[in-house]
Amino acid sequence: MTYYDDKASDYITNLFVPHDKILEQILEDIPKKGLPAIAIRAEEGLYLQFLARSCGAKMAIEIGTLGGYSGTWIARGLVDGGKLITLEKESKHADVARENFAKAGVADRVEIKVGDAHETLKTLAKDAPFDFIFIDAEKTGYKNYFDWAMQNVRVNGLIAAHNALRRGTVADTTSTETDAIATRAFNQYVADEKRVLSTIYPGGDGMLIAVKIK
DSSP states (O other), rough: OOSHHHHHHHHHHHHHHHOHHHHHHHHHHHHHOOOOOOOOHHHHHHHHHHHHHHHSEEEEEOOOTTSSSSHHHHHHSSSSOOOOEESSSSSSHHHHHHHHHHHOOOOGEEEEEEEEOOHHHHHHGGOOOOOEEEEOOOOHHHHHHHHHHHHHHEEEEEEEESSSSSHHHHHHHOOHHHHHHHHHHEEEHHHHOTTTTEEEEOOOOOOOEEEEEO
């Protein structure tokens, strides 16, 4: 029997997520500054930091910056001298994120690139291999982002993708929501990929994780 629910999620968050006024303020300010309220949860943020540190990430990519909340968690998980390159399509979002990275004390290890991520990624292949790649952008683009990640992450490097459960709609095969269909297809695509060891962490809205094994 599965017991994971909001109560269990709150328990994990209260137990393991450190009280951090800056992170809490960043999360609260994102919608106040006109950005969509779609940032990851603190529970998921800690998990991203855990993943980055567990693979000894020094070079990381984030696809989808929003207000810099998830990027702050990732940046704090990097090893000494590490760098996060985060990609954002909207300049307004990038401006907010830039302020938040400075506020969180991680601006020295984060570079924001503004523009269409599909195009920006083409310019970053020269800096490969990367240690950790986090995907949190338009769901219909996940497959292409993952394919790029597979070509540019090192063996034993990690790829993570947010919204793997899509508010439960991926498990509802009758759902015709565009993003649900795209996410369901993406999850299956990764599950069928033999070059990775993959699963879905069920916290928050679900985090697909894939370790490149060959």
